[in-house]
Amino acid sequence: MSFDEKVRVNAYLVHPTPHIEVDTAKCRSCRSRPCLRLCPAGCYREQPSGEIAFYHDACLECGTCRIICPLGAVRWSYPEAGFGIWYRFG
Amino acid sequence: MSLKFDVVIIGAGPAGLGAAYELAKRGFKVVVLERGKRPGSKNLYGGRIYLTAISKVSPDLCKEMSNLGRRVVRERIMLTHSKTCMSIEIETDEWSGGIVTSLTRFVEWLSQKVEEAGAYIVTSAKVDALHVHGNKTSGVRCGSDNILAEVVIDAEGVNRILLEKSGLVPKLSPGDVAIGVKEVYRVDPKDIEKMFDLEENRGMVLLALGEVLDYFPGGCFMYVDKSHIHVGAVLYLSNYTKFRRTFPEVLDSLYKLPLFRRVVKIGERVEYGARLLPVRPLQRAEMDGLVTVGDAGGFLIHVGPIIRGVDYAFVSGVCAGRAVAEMLEKEKRPSVMTYRSLFSKYVRDTPLMRDIELFRRVYTYYEAHDIYSRYVGFIVDLLREYLEVKNGVKSLNEAMYLSMRKHGLSIWGLAMDYLRRFRKM
Ligand SMILES: Cc1cc2nc3c(=O)[nH]c(=O)nc-3n(C[C@H](O)[C@H](O)[C@H](O)COP(=O)(O)OP(=O)(O)OC[C@H]3O[C@@H](n4cnc5c(N)ncnc54)[C@H](O)[C@@H]3O)c2cc1C
Ligand code: SF4
Numbered sequence A: 001m002s003f004d005e006k007v008r009v010n011a012y013l014v015h016p017t018p019h020i021e022v023d024t025a026k027c028r029s030c031r032s033r034p035c036l037r038l039c040p041a042g043c044y045r046e047q048p049s050g051e052i053a054f055y056h057d058a059c060l061e062c063g064t065c066r067i068i069c070p071l072g073a074v075r076w077s078y079p080e081a082g083f084g085i086w087y088r089f090g
Numbered sequence B: 001m002s003l004k005f006d007v008v009i010i011g012a013g014p015a016g017l018g019a020a021y022e023l024a025k026r027g028f029k030v031v032v033l034e035r036g037k038r039p040g041s042k043n044l045y046g047g048r049i050y051l052t053a054i055s056k057v058s059p060d061l062c063k064e065m066s067n068l069g070r071r072v073v074r075e076r077i078m079l080t081h082s083k084t085c086m087s088i089e090i091e092t093d094e095w096s097g098g099i100v101t102s103l104t105r106f107v108e109w110l111s112q113k114v115e116e117a118g119a120y121i122v123t124s125a126k127v128d129a130l131h132v133h134g135n136k137t138s139g140v141r142c143g144s145d146n147i148l149a150e151v152v153i154d155a156e157g158v159n160r161i162l163l164e165k166s167g168l169v170p171k172l173s174p175g176d177v178a179i180g181v182k183e184v185y186r187v188d189p190k191d192i193e194k195m196f197d198l199e200e201n202r203g204m205v206l207l208a209l210g211e212v213l214d215y216f217p218g219g220c221f222m223y224v225d226k227s228h229i230h231v232g233a234v235l236y237l238s239n240y241t242k243f244r245r246t247f248p249e250v251l252d253s254l255y256k257l258p259l260f261r262r263v264v265k266i267g268e269r270v271e272y273g274a275r276l277l278p279v280r281p282l283q284r285a286e287m288d289g290l291v292t293v294g295d296a297g298g299f300l301i302h303v304g305p306i307i308r309g310v311d312y313a314f315v316s317g318v319c320a321g322r323a324v325a326e327m328l329e330k331e332k333r334p335s336v337m338t339y340r341s342l343f344s345k346y347v348r349d350t351p352l353m354r355d356i357e358l359f360r361r362v363y364t365y366y367e368a369h370d371i372y373s374r375y376v377g378f379i380v381d382l383l384r385e386y387l388e389v390k391n392g393v394k395s396l397n398e399a400m401y402l403s404m405r406k407h408g409l410s411i412w413g414l415a416m417d418y419l420r421r422f423r424k425m
């Protein structure tokens, strides 16, 4: 099952402004790119051009990308109050 | 705007709510600030709450708590290796004191109790910063509001953004944490009882190690709740660069195991979530006017597949609440020294400190890769050699020898490992 299918069942209140900022210029020199595999929601995607693109909509607010990014490219915060993932069966 | 309370609590998780309950009961003016839209909406865990420690500190709440989910009467550990799975199961009529429930449900219920006791819970309230001046914390900033308090109780969870931002704790490193990813399936309670051969209100726990997680430290789980089944994986991040699969891939292969496969087949998938959990003892931040509880204070034990977070979060919150109450009653100025001695007094009667001390001594053993790879493989192959008659009947001794050789183990090595590690685990 793909990332998109996995998160499809979730409830979210998505804020239009991303709560996480990724300095994708730094990603160019990132060889291992662990965010691609370890972000459980697939928020990090590799473009055909090789660039990294970040989409915040499906974020589960786990904080993994903040901790594993080896180049400090992730500026992480929680979404605005009341927004983001809404767990109902957590 | 500036507001003033006796105590402000950051986060309406089990830890923050435990503290709020105690303080509100004693008549203090308490506010809990929670960034989620509703209590429970940001809380996620595996699925089992141990009630033993909770019953010691809050017998009144514990009674009602025990009805929030199914009582665990059966546990199965599955060792998986080269497409084979070996299970060890324990079943008892005597309830071990654990329940399977959802953390969202638990937090919703506890919030009600806390509000009845007289605390304010403000939701959609994200704390942006702590007010720290020198060695003292005097309140928090929340949006455009400044909230002042004699004591701030930080119960923000494992992602200690506020403590990190104030420079009170170092940034989490991958080795400090594991990531847990889980899915929830809705299943008719009658079907659950039939499928798992369980009585009404009785539940079970299943933990799987080894091949299911590519032999990485951590494991997979299934918790059988009233009408939901929680399935997922916990991966230590210490060696994360070597992990080659994505979580959807991990789950898809987990669903090939018996029982897991059936849950997916008859259940309706209703949620997919993730969170971090500490797997090393985290440094605790405290100062005059600031107390930390729950995951934020490192009150969690994670030994291999066993995670005890909710009960320790709650108990640490309750003891902190009591200590803060006594401190504020006794003296006008909160001091960290007084708090520490009062906190020690209240936790003395609980297993909390002893268990956390134990955890400090053994956690490194559970990070070791070979437990999940070589040893899991060894045990599974031992049994397989013994039971499979393909190559002729073997004695237990022969089976052990063959399996040891296959996994590069020797009697000497096993004995040393027993003395060095297993004994202490
Ligand atoms: C996959 C997984 C499985 C687990 N399984 C189990 C298990 O089976 N049994 C068990 O006992 N434990 C388990 N745990 C551990 C358990 O979930 C935690 O130890 C427990 O939830 C900790 O409670 P807490 O109150 O400290 O923090 P949390 O439950 O994380 O609560 C923190 C709260 O603070 C809020 N918050 C954070 N920052 C802010 C801010 N700036 N402003 C306002 N609010 C804020 C959050 O929204 C949240 O509601 C598991 C953990 C994981 C990740
Ligand atoms: S790990 Fe960090 S630097 Fe590397 S690709 Fe991901 S975000 Fe970019």
Ligand code: SF4
Binding pocket: A020, A038, A039, A040, A041, A042, A043, A058, A059, A060, A061, A062, A063, A064, A065, A066
């Ligand atoms: S916080 Fe978690 S879910 Fe959100 S982008 Fe980072 S890794 Fe992905």
